[in-house]
Amino acid sequence: MKIHDVIVKGKVVDAETRCSHYHSERDRIAIKFKCCGTYYPCIHCHHETAGHSVERWPAEEFWQKAVLCGACGTELTIEQYMQSSTHCPACNKSFNPGCQTHHHLYFERPNSIGN
Template structure:
């Protein structure tokens, strides 16, 4: 079920979850931070707005819905997102493949 309204906090967040820091056509995901159960477009938005240190999702929690597609608003599990090959499995929108470089900031290896 697609959430009717999921709030995404951050800096300059647009309707597709892009932010001041990451705003290319493909920067259309938000990540729910484990520490505050809140969606942010990126680690820099969390750093600026949350007021606390981030906590990463453990490997045992990768079946948790913690990634939001900014186009169709479907929530993906961490594992679905990691296995998506940078394409939303629901609406086929392209995600930024460079986000893989930041997995270590959100998810424990």
Template sequence: MRRVLGRPVDEQTRCVHYRTPLDVIAIKFGCCQEYYPCHSCHEETAGHPAVQWPVEEYDAEAVLCGVCGHELSVREYLAVDGCPRCRARFNPGCALHAHLYFEPAPQD
């Protein structure tokens, strides 16, 4: 499993801020290429401001399933509600914070 920084509380990447049964992803921040459980963990411990993933880099692996360790591209993550490898469900509430991690895709 990849190293997850910040304030994780278990081996499935839950943290002190988000720790429901569905909070099982970590995000690789484009600014530092390090995985954190959430935007708050990055803000509290990274020592620099977060930078969103640009749309042009949506094919980069940037989301880690905390259940099986599978890495998803930004594009893949935004299109699913769970891990394509192990079928672990992801928290649908994470969509409320997507703008903190990913630059919004242009609307057609």
């Protein structure tokens, strides 16, 4: 599905990147996976459709644009996303604060490398 001219794969439900796994009002980001350079709404969508294992973004590549705001289409760097708290820095729409508990699935932290 194309969302703001960016292809997002997976079980996308709506135009703000909500999927069948995460679909609350504030679930509005997609993540570009390091392993394939493809945006998915969540790790479950990647597992179900990509056909390969997930590779997490290393901390030294947090300057890469890898998070898509489903509300406005802004592609954020990983660092911008991590520092944005729970709002898009471009349009101020809220992000799900619960996503922070899943960051380790997508992004390595210096103390999590090898885990």
